[in-house]
Amino acid sequence: MDRECSGVVGQLNNALVLRISLVGESTFAELRKSTRRMAFGAFAYQDIPFVKQVEELHSGWR
Numbered sequence: 104m105d106r107e108c109s110g111v112v113g114q115l116n117n118a119l120v121l122r123i124s125l126v127g128e129s130t131f132a133e134l135r136k137s138t139r140r141m142a143f144g145a146f147a148y149q150d151i152p153f154v155k156q157v158e159e160l161h162s163g164w165r
Contacts, residue, residue, distance in 0.1 A: 118153045119142070119145055119146075119149070119153070120153065121138065121141050121142060121145060123137070123138055123141070
């Protein structure tokens with residue numbers, strides 16, 4: 104185990120990465136609603152591991 108990770112609690116597998124824009128005059132409630140909608144949309148792809156998604160996307164960059 105790395106010393107840098109000694110304070111981390113929980114598993115870090117199959118991460119769900121979301122890009123959230125904080126630009127503009129959104130209220131907290133609007134931001135929460137938008138994030139919730141985005142998260143539920145991303146859950147549709149939860150059976151595809153994050154690492155596999157990155158590999159597939161990266162293969163097209165070459």
